[in-house]
Amino acid sequence: MTSPVTSPPTDPSSSAVAPSGLHFEDVAVGDGLPTVALPLTVYRLVMAAGSNRDFNSIHHNSEYARSTGAEEMYANTSFLMSSWERAVRDWMGLGGRIRAIRGFRMRSFNYVGETMRVIAEVAATRTEGDLGIVEVAIRCETSAGVTVGPGVVEVVLPRRTGSTSTTTEGSTA
């Protein structure tokens, strides 16, 4: 059994390190995130299953998927959720951290042969003491419409020096 690290990692949003990427003060409600387009090929879905360990045959075997009532093989849960992480990380850079994901509801299957787009925008911002909290409204779409979400990825962004607050303030879309 491998021993865990002896000292817990620190939270960069509350430490003195110099963050790379967005600061809380750079963000405004309504800001759009760059859309991420992910062609759902058999190759990609097999890579995803192998790496995220969801080997359910519905995600890599068309014949099997059809036997379960689906039209085709379709992207697995971990891959879909991590596509939200990809979009948020692309946008916020290295200094932020994801602290919650909500409303991740898979409404319909994301079939092989589709291009899935991850679309997001800043829905709310607030401060909690020294922390800058941003709620990103996010969803996946294919030619069938919204397939996942809309949900929220809640992130903590570093604040610029001197911007700390002891009260909770916020704005929403």
Add this chain to the structure above:
Amino acid sequence: MTSLTSTTETDREADWKAEWQPVVDAVGDDFADGAVTWGGDPVEPGAVRRYLEPLELDCALHTDADVARAHGYSDITMPATGVIAWTIPKAWVPGDTLFDSDARDAQPVKTAINNADMPLGPRTTGFFGTDIEVDLERDVVAGERIGRRGRRLVSCTPKETGVGRGAFMTWESEIVTEAGEVVGRIRIGTYAYVPRPKEQA
């Protein structure tokens, strides 16, 4: 005649839903009795890299220990959404038989990615995730092994859908390290069902 047919259909509807009643009655129970289901391996750089590849996710916090340390972490970090992948148990251990059939679509003898270990309710062969909520207290770093503590059934709703008859269930667990620290919480929604053949769907 029409009313007789309707009554029969109503009875059938009641019959299949009644099979789920033991599960409905178990809402609130911890099916794992507080035990931890550990991920197969600690977080390690090779597995993290492979997780990033199909996503084409370029983030040095997950690949470059120096960059991660410069941002306050003790090593590279696990992608936040990796709380699912890194809490899936080993698929095989020495001594087990995993495959016992050469049928093209034969399934492994056991897998954590279905509803096979469900002790209550009807036998189902169809299974997929429906929704997830995650709260993360902190990031997990390379060298740490995580698991899901507990498996509390939060809800169970029998429902017929386009793919078959089954039930929507929501399960709740804590994400813990081997040191016993709670680093997150996860709620996973699933639909377990008896598939309807495609021609009839």
